[in-house]
Amino acid sequence: MALSPSSSRLLLPGLTPREPGLETYGVRPGGVTGVRLRPGDRIDVVDRHGRQPAELTVLDREGPTGSALGITLDAPATVLRGSAAPNVSAVPAEYGIDPERAMAVRLFGGWSPAGARESFTAVCEAVVLVAAPAVPMAVDDEAANPPSDLLLEIRRAAPRVAHEPRLPEPLAEPVLDLRIDAATARGYEVKKGQYIQVIDVEGRQCSDYLAFDARRLQNGLERGLDATTTRHFTGRAYPQPGLHGKFYDEDARPLVEIVRDTVGRHDTFGLACNAKYYEDMGYPGHANCTDNFNAELAGYGIAARTGWPALNLFYNTAFDDAQVLVFDEPWSRPGDYVLMRAMTDLVCASSACPDDIDPSNAWEPTDIHIRVYDARRTFSMAMAHRVTPDAEPTLTRPTAFAPRTEKLTRQFTEYRGYWLPDSYDNHGPQEEYWACRERAAVMDLSPLRKFEVLGPDAEALLQATLTRNIRKLSHGQVVYTALCNETGGMIDDGTVFRLGDTNFRFVGGDDYDGIWLREQAERLGLDRVWVKPSTDQLHNIAVQGPASRDLLAEIIWTPPTQPAFTGLGWFRFAVGRLGDHQGIPLLVSRTGYSGELGYEIWVHPQHATALWDAVWEAGRPYGLTPLGLAALDMLRIEAGLVFAGHDFSDQTDPFEAGIGFTVPLKTKEDEFVGREALLARKASPQRTLVGLELEGNEPARHGDCVHVGRSQVGVVTSATLSPLLRKNIALCRIAVQYADPGTYVEIGKLDGHRKRIPAQVVRFPFYDPDKTRPRS
Secondary structure (H helix, E strand, C coil), rough: CCCCCCCCCCCCCCEEEEEEEEEEEECCCCEEEEEEEEECEEEEEECCCCCCCEEEEEECCCEEEHHHHHHCCCEECCCHHHHHCCHHHHHHCCCCHHHCCEEEECCCCCCCCCCCEHHHHCCCEEEEEEECCCCCCCCCCCCCCCCCCEEEEEEECCCCCCCCCCCCCCCCCCCEEEEEEEEEEEEEEEECCCCCEECCCCCCCEEEEEEHHHHHHHHHCCCCCHHHHHHHHHHCCCCCCCCCEEEEECCCCCCEEEECCCCCCCCCCEECHHHHHHCCCCCCCCCCHHHHHHHHHHHCCCCCCCCCCHHHHHHHCEHHHHHHHHCCCCCCCCCEEEEEEEEEEEEEEEEEECCCCCCCCCCCCCCEEEEEEECCCCCCEEEEEECCCCCCCCCEECCHHHHHHHHCCCCCECCCCCECCCCCCCEEEEEEEHHHHCCCCCCEEECCEEEEECCHHHHHHHHHEEECCHHHHHCCEEEEEEEEECCCEEEEEEECCCCCCCCEEEEEECHHHHHHHHHHHHHCCCCEEEEEEHHHHEEEEEEEEHHHHHHHHHCCECCCCCHHHCCCCCEEEEEEEEECCCEEEEEEEECCCCCCCCEEEEEEEHHHHHHHHHHHHHHHHHCCCCCCHHHHHHHHHCCCCCCEEECCCCCCCCCCCCCHHCCCCCCCCCCCCCCHHHHHHHHHHEEEEEEEECCCCCCCCCCCEECCCEEEEEEEEEEEEEECCCCCEEEEEEEEECCCCCCCEEEEEECCCCCCEEEECEEEEECCCCCHHHHH
């Protein structure tokens, strides 16, 4: 729907407050968040996902009476009493209260609806502690209710001054805390091993960073960050901040290593702004980063330059498809930062860029803040992810199986907010691949997003939002499905587990799936359904390969009320135990992403290492091998299994993605999101997914164009060298006129015309197209 001129406005989620004076804070499951209130301040406690109890404790100078909010504290503050966090326990002590005797008022819980809120207004100054009690979700509980987070909204009677930025809390005790005022630069020294945090105070502000080897400077040798050397070692045409590794000087010595990046979308190694840039734009005498650097670095004996090549943090430039350098407003938000570790003693300089004549600082230069932390500190490697533009960021984290996988490899990659092995030391992708095809392999798939869909309206919600006919789903059955928008485009694919009449589990690839399901429930008026994230309560491994059944039969026990493990059918699951009836609870499903006979095993994170150890020990006689993402990609392409962002997107319908079987338009009579669009698309298909076999030994890559004659007729979505077929193969979205098996096409390289790889459309999937192996 087009916006009317009166409602049209520039949308900047996460940058502009939703209303003046509003502050928001999260409360994690099992955690406590404290806020100070002054007279007239209002606090709203929001149960974001529903069915999550809250404990609210009020402390003022009169004691823990609750009178500051006009309430009575009548229940034990169970979370506060058990809190081991010194910063939390210190607050009650400040008011002379024994944390072990703290009281609270309980809010929500039971069957509170998603979005339920309680509001309180302070009549005097007080500290309010809000806790989210959390009990681990039982894997074997049909009516599982995972703990979820709470939201606090504070509306100040006297709002903060609009220009008063709020810096993020220090990551540790800083050894240097330095503000760089807008349009200036500062030099500073850092010792080997120390951490440098560059913070964008108000958001959308560029900061150029220089670093020099301090010891070599003392010997009269100037060696700083070098773009060409770094480009060579990182393998990037235009090296970008992120977690790709180290930045080097021209002698190939590493100077700094990226540890954290909460932005992820910015660049590096353009020139810092300089006098010539402004002069050519008609602004002679304009302040610039290069001159500011020259003034700061003169005291270190570093010669002045007319333009400094710098590590450009929070600066949004890129090369477009025509290889033209373009730039726009930075992606950084208030408080975003890049954390680096010094690889040697450094002389550093950082700027708060003065550019106010173009979008590089959103036309308004602001401050940059520098914090340096002691080398004895440790910080996790991480990037930040936001589910929606205005959501709070979450940092990359390890899965519960990391204590075991980290002993087997150093080859980890950042995957959807988690660290997962790309391959395993002493094995490698080919060996891991063959282990899965011939014996058995185990892989960590914990980043899959899980959502408990609960309540009397749960079936109605899933029936109205998924392409499959959920009403036909039996207890103990799993079904693969697509989630589509109103145009028929795929939001995601996933599996649905039916645990009971009113209890389902949806497993997909994106946190947004849960948000979308909740939005649809609200749109449809289904107020007796809860969609609760359970990813943090269920981590899972997959054991795949011909020997997987025999291997797992030795360690998985199922009760008489559940199917016997050895008789578990394809796309069925059972709730059981590890070892015997006294073992840890688990759920095992006969599902996978390899094209082989295989299973996925789901446990609470606290039991993850015990499960891994048991599987590993049982797998020794079968040659069990760990399997990483690189080998998994080969397996799933051979098996014709699609991957989000490669083989489908919200511009691709299930028919175009090769999973039209998930859309039973004839047998599912109920309406669901996208049905009308899918009926039209099926009646008049334009593109479909096919398999290609390439001639020769040169591989295709995702995004390669596919031609018949001069015209492009398709695009490669995924490609690999198949170890089993000993051929290069690809998945291709192609015009239906060229989709018949046996059709000859050409895959374009270079500009798509100067070099072509002959290929042929073949039966798809490439490996075991009748699925005899996973069905066996």
